Amino acid sequence: MRISGLAAESGVPVATIKYYLREGLLPAGRATSATQATYDAAHVARLRLIRALLDVAGLSVAAAREVLAALGSDDVFEALARAQEELPPRVGREVDTDAAMATVQALRWHTAPDSTAVRQLAVALDAAAQVGMPLTASQREVYGRAAYAIAQHDVAGVPTDSLADATRYAVLGTVLLEPVLLALRRLAHQQVAAERFGAPGPGSS
Amino acid sequence: MRISGLAAESGVPVATIKYYLREGLLPAGRATSATQATYDAAHVARLRLIRALLDVAGLSVAAAREVLAALGSDDVFEALARAQEELPPRVGREVDTDAAMATVQALRWHTAPDSTAVRQLAVALDAAAQVGMPLTASQREVYGRAAYAIAQHDVAGVPTDSLADATRYAVLGTVLLEPVLLALRRLAHQQVAAERFGAPGPGSS
Numbered sequence: 001m002r003i004s005g006l007a008a009e010s011g012v013p014v015a016t017i018k019y020y021l022r023e024g025l026l027p028a029g030r031a032t033s034a035t036q037a038t039y040d041a042a043h044v045a046r047l048r049l050i051r052a053l054l055d056v057a058g059l060s061v062a063a064a065r066e067v068l069a070a071l072g073s074d075d076v077f078e079a080l081a082r083a084q085e086e087l088p089p090r091v092g093r094e095v096d097t098d099a100a101m102a103t104v105q106a107l108r109w110h111t112a113p114d115s116t117a118v119r120q121l122a123v124a125l126d127a128a129a130q131v132g133m134p135l136t137a138s139q140r141e142v143y144g145r146a147a148y149a150i151a152q153h154d155v156a157g158v159p160t161d162s163l164a165d166a167t168r169y170a171v172l173g174t175v176l177l178e179p180v181l182l183a184l185r186r187l188a189h190q191q192v193a194a195e196r197f198g199a200p201g202p203g204s205s
Numbered sequence: 206m207r208i209s210g211l212a213a214e215s216g217v218p219v220a221t222i223k224y225y226l227r228e229g230l231l232p233a234g235r236a237t238s239a240t241q242a243t244y245d246a247a248h249v250a251r252l253r254l255i256r257a258l259l260d261v262a263g264l265s266v267a268a269a270r271e272v273l274a275a276l277g278s279d280d281v282f283e284a285l286a287r288a289q290e291e292l293p294p295r296v297g298r299e300v301d302t303d304a305a306m307a308t309v310q311a312l313r314w315h316t317a318p319d320s321t322a323v324r325q326l327a328v329a330l331d332a333a334a335q336v337g338m339p340l341t342a343s344q345r346e347v348y349g350r351a352a353y354a355i356a357q358h359d360v361a362g363v364p365t366d367s368l369a370d371a372t373r374y375a376v377l378g379t380v381l382l383e384p385v386l387l388a389l390r391r392l393a394h395q396q397v398a399a400e401r402f403g404a405p406g407p408g409s410s
Contacts, residue, residue, distance in 0.1 A: 045336075052332035058263075058293040077398070084391055088263040089384050109396040117395065121388035127257035128381045131250075133374070135385060142358040143382075143389055146351035151393035153347040155401055169338070174394070176333045177348075178387050179294050180340060183305075183326035184348055185386065186289055186379065188356035190322065191314040193282070196360055
């Protein structure tokens, strides 16, 4: 199909598609003349993925480009680490990870002190502590157990017949299921609060 | 203290403090002359909170202003709903919430179809489905149970002696513990993957 057909099929305007082509998010179509190219179902699927990364995961164009590049890796751990770097919170190299490492060790997990996720945990713990809500030991256990149960289920579902499928599952499962988990936590708060304090009045959300 | 002292105390540059004052994130100091004002410990604490919202929760200045305004509400549910509106993913009013409502009902939770969190869940579920990773029934149960366990612990900790404290706990607990939960999930993935597939080599993160 031409670019106009791709726009119609995907619901993404032609100007936006051209922008994604220029930014390297969408691979070029197959050239059919000096000024025209043809696109296929793979481009439609890629556009859906780009929109999910930008609109739902909330990534910048540069971050989405990195996540898309990570999908092409044949090293699942390396791809996941690259994708995690693009997720909030943004962290510098120079982060004091002592409190985060203590948290990980209290959960009897292992990680490298310079791993992206432990630096992100360090920044998140510090922010909570700074506003007077440091993570308590019981919060650590409850949040840690919940995260571990989710991870067990996630990892059990990793496709094992293809490295490309495994990488895609790991990267997109990290990036796109995070908003699902957060929305479920917000809904669970409503549910538990209603069970404990009675439902809020109509109009509350 | 003068604005220079506030900058020294908080580590936030004077120009940035002036920007937060103009944007209404930081309340004005007490005027001591036509061109000078004095600031106190409450301003230092507020600056810490502003930085946590911007740098760690990743909010825009406009979104941070809304979350800060919600902290002043004496209706916990209304404050939480206002704060949730500012969190990603951004959703419009016109969202098809059928799949999200079905998910909530399968978990035997209750919510209004127009609540912010259910519209955010709808957008997140749609994005995952669009890239070929729809939430499975077992994922729904595992993620739902994990979110519920977290919410039970969170709600049990709500301060009950002051509405202002309860609002602050609910709003900041939602906004600032989300990055903690996500970092823990990323670390749990590493841990479970290492248990199952063997640890990745040095240099992986």
